[in-house]
Amino acid sequence: RKHKDSKMDDTELYRNAGRKTSSLLDTFGIPSAAFKTSLQFDRGGKRDLKQYLICYRPEDVTNRHLLLYNGIINYIPGLESELDHISSKKLNMIIAMVSKGMSDGKSADLSSVKHKGLQYIGLNMYSEANALDPPIPEIEDKSMRGLNHPQLAHLLCPWKKLVWFDEDPDSYVSGEITMMAHIWPTFFYEHGVYDAAEKTHGLFRNHIVLRFYKHLFIGPSSVMNDSSNVCNSVKPSKNRAWGLTAVNKYIIAYVHIIISLALLLLTYFMISSAQHWTRCIGDMDLDELLWAIIEMLDDDPWVKDTLAWWNRYIFLCG
Template structure:
């Protein structure tokens, strides 16, 4: 992620600021907005935020920390210690902000336009925060009924089904460590042989608290290609499995492409094209991995933790690893994703 300064300010346009304020009022009042609305570029960027920037950090906090950092010399916070100002979390959010605003060329002047009305700035940030949360929630809802079937070798095969079946609309309390297939997907890759020897016994040990579920250092098997996995090599086969590939395509090139990358129906552009993605990005891959794990779990609502597994720690670890482009494993992994995860998709979608 870039930590460079935000783009230079553009000349302030009072007419555009007023149009944005009017659109905010319409949005808050539930009134119909214009076909070409001045808020659209900002809301579009907000929808991309969880997919391409960070699904677990609060967009509001990112904006407040980012704006504060860019005006820190003029408006220092006397109540904040130097350690707090330089906290790792805040530095990260500032960097996310500066990376994010590059997607919106007019954002600097728009923010400046709210100087005389801080309450409206809060409304603006809330609108972006809510839009980002909704985009993430829509993916979570859609994937809830799709991802369990991605555990099957060939879900399109006649008669292919989980045992017992996971039915659409069924409570998620029946998943996680309460279902053999989802439990196996959540089982640490290093323990998969022990799981397969006696699945029910392993599940009971986790449910009874006698065995710890997967932690950060023991990653779920659903993120691996088991034919490549090696007990002593954490990265062998990691992020090469079919479930994360299918989840990624379901999000970025459409549910119909999840099982068949060449499938294309309808005229609606997929999210990857809408948000300008030209190849699989580390943050997008990490986002798909987090959504997959969440969908297999018994957790009913979005959470940063699943049975002791810190999803935020996992997300940042995947991102940090995949952004280390000098590592041979990273190059091989990203080349793999370009070849298989989006095979045939982008040339058809990006026309």
């Protein structure tokens, strides 16, 4: 049935809230834990979402649950007013649908870009000189995966260890160079830019992440047409459907996680048999990486400039 405060039916409304939650707020959050903590905390009273967006610290589990809880409440019209009298059965159903939406949204995004996104990696997408060599075919035969692909492994290697990588790429692939959540990989930085004395220089400004954002939030045609204003699609973009008017730190973190997972799955198949959405591959905990990025994007002049850079290059589709 249609929800009284939405044109969607109830099931789709709850699943859509889950899709928004995973992309715009907390990719690895657990709605059931968030609701349990938050309802015990204040018996359903909605806290100020902006307060938690500003004051959140990932080591504070309660605050993380409150952040997720308030985000879901914000994405489901009318739910806040129902919480004082809602039945446990209905609330559990809502939480299950939100969780389903989160899972489906992440899986769909990863599936969408895992192979298509490979053409976004080269600085010039239309130059054979920038193409992946060897190419990675879009097939399910595990033997044809890019196990030790040098260009993809290079992107995942931390900037500070590139000299070591270039001297002996096999050491990196075999795990001698460990990729950790607080050591930024090369693709986190603007192409060819890294300054050990100024580690924020070029950080989160790579051409790859811009293209992945456009693919995920606007549509693949916006990448291939080098445009951010493709508004005539039959299916509305996430930007339009979700009313996004600016990129924030949570979205930037999500895009980096999607790319990291896609590259890890394609490059390190031998480390993990997972070929779908997962939190950990080898020593890399993507949940830790997500919140390390969010923490890095605190409110200071560098962050404001970085967000302005993103929004300048991504003319959000109205």
